[in-house]
Every structure is written in C-alpha cells, then in structure tokens.
Amino acid sequence: MNKLQTKIMEMDFKKTAIQFILLSLIIVVLGGILTGLMFRTQINEAITYHQTYENSRENVRYDGENREYRERGHDHEESDYFDLGQFTKPTIGATIVSITYAFLCLLIPLAYWLLVMAWLYQAASKTAMNKTLWTILGLFFNLAAVIAFLIVRSLLSVCSSCGAYQKAGTFCRTCGASLQFKCAECGALIDEKDTYCSHCGKLIMHDNKGKSTGLNH
Ligand SMILES: [Zn+2]
Ligand SMILES: [Zn+2]
Numbered sequence: 001m002n003k004l005q006t007k008i009m010e011m012d013f014k015k016t017a018i019q020f021i022l023l024s025l026i027i028v029v030l031g032g033i034l035t036g037l038m039f040r041t042q043i044n045e046a047i048t049y050h051q052t053y054e055n056s057r058e059n060v061r062y063d064g065e066n067r068e069y070r071e072r073g074h075d076h077e078e079s080d081y082f083d084l085g086q087f088t089k090p091t092i093g094a095t096i097v098s099i100t101y102a103f104l105c106l107l108i109p110l111a112y113w114l115l116v117m118a119w120l121y122q123a124a125s126k127t128a129m130n131k132t133l134w135t136i137l138g139l140f141f142n143l144a145a146v147i148a149f150l151i152v153r154s155l156l157s158v159c160s161s162c163g164a165y166q167k168a169g170t171f172c173r174t175c176g177a178s179l180q181f182k183c184a185e186c187g188a189l190i191d192e193k194d195t196y197c198s199h200c201g202k203l204i205m206h207d208n209k210g211k212s213t214g215l216n217h
Contacts, residue, residue, distance in 0.1 A: 113142060117135050123153070
C-alpha cells in the first residue's frame, strides 16, 4: 500500500493524461478497424439482409391489392425476426478480438476514473487536506469532486516562496517562509497580493522573495 502511495505522489499527471488520451484513441480506433475487418463477412450479410427486408416490405405496401403478393409478404414477415442462424459464424480469431476489444473499451473509463481519484489523492496531500476524504469523494463524484476540490483549494493561502497551499498561518508548513506580510511603512498586516496598504495607503513593493515593503509615492 505504501508503494502505491509513493507512486501516486510521484505521478506527473500532465504526462499521464496525454499518454492516457493517446493510448485510448489508439485502442478505440485500431480495435474498431480490426474488429470491423474480422467481421466484414457478417457486416456484408447484415447489409444484404437489411436491403432484402426493406425490398420485401415495399412489395407488400405497393401490391396491397394482390393477394398472392400479400401472402408472400406475410410469409416473409414471419421470418423477419433477426435470426443469428442465417449469418456466417465468426471465426475464433474474430471472437477473441471482439471480446478483447470490448474489454479494453470498458477499461478506458475505469482507468479514467482511477486517474481522477489518484489526482485528487496527490493534490489533497500537497495541500495538507484530508486525502482519504477527497479520494472517496472522487470515487463517487469524480469530476464534481475535482471542481469542489479546486474551489476549496482556491480559498487556501499559497506560500510565495515554495507554492505550497495551506490554511492561513504565520509560517509556511513546507519551507518555513513567513506567510504574513507587514507594511514596511506602518507595520500593519497586509495581504501579499495587495498593491496598496489598506491601513496607511502606501504603495507596496514586492521583491522576488515575496516580502513586501511599503514605499512612499
Ligand atoms: Zn513555503
Ligand atoms: Zn501601511
């Protein structure tokens, strides 16, 4: 279980998402073409069958007055049930290919669902939120859980030194940098994104390390 946790934490989701989309496309397209080729005899038979059926129905419709035709039409209708017996039996290869294809197509949504859960697990761990809770929410609500997570995360403060998300505090839990910024002019606590101090109205200069200094303007 610990190995899995480490793996999820090390996952690069941008790369994984691209690989996943490409792989899914290849499986769906190639699998579809291959299955179509393996079943080309049956597909042709189905088309011919459909055309014959349509023709016979038209005969019945247009020759409504002709009893003989009607009876023939009636005869035909009795055998109009879709009967698999009149199709050529698929080869063993075709059966294996189609079952594998159906199985892989079922795996794609499953893999997508698990990927979303893994992303929630990693993202929640990085923000010091309850990873178990978010993974379970991902299991049941998937994308809705991701949206809810992004909303909750946007309410957290971000360390300007290392980018870690966290609940408001004095120091960053990851790198120890100060999370509070004081106006250099009046010493009041200010939001690091502010342009002007809300207490004394001085312009706030932001240096590279994210520390704020009040300046006269
Ligand atoms: Zn930090
Ligand atoms: Zn100030």
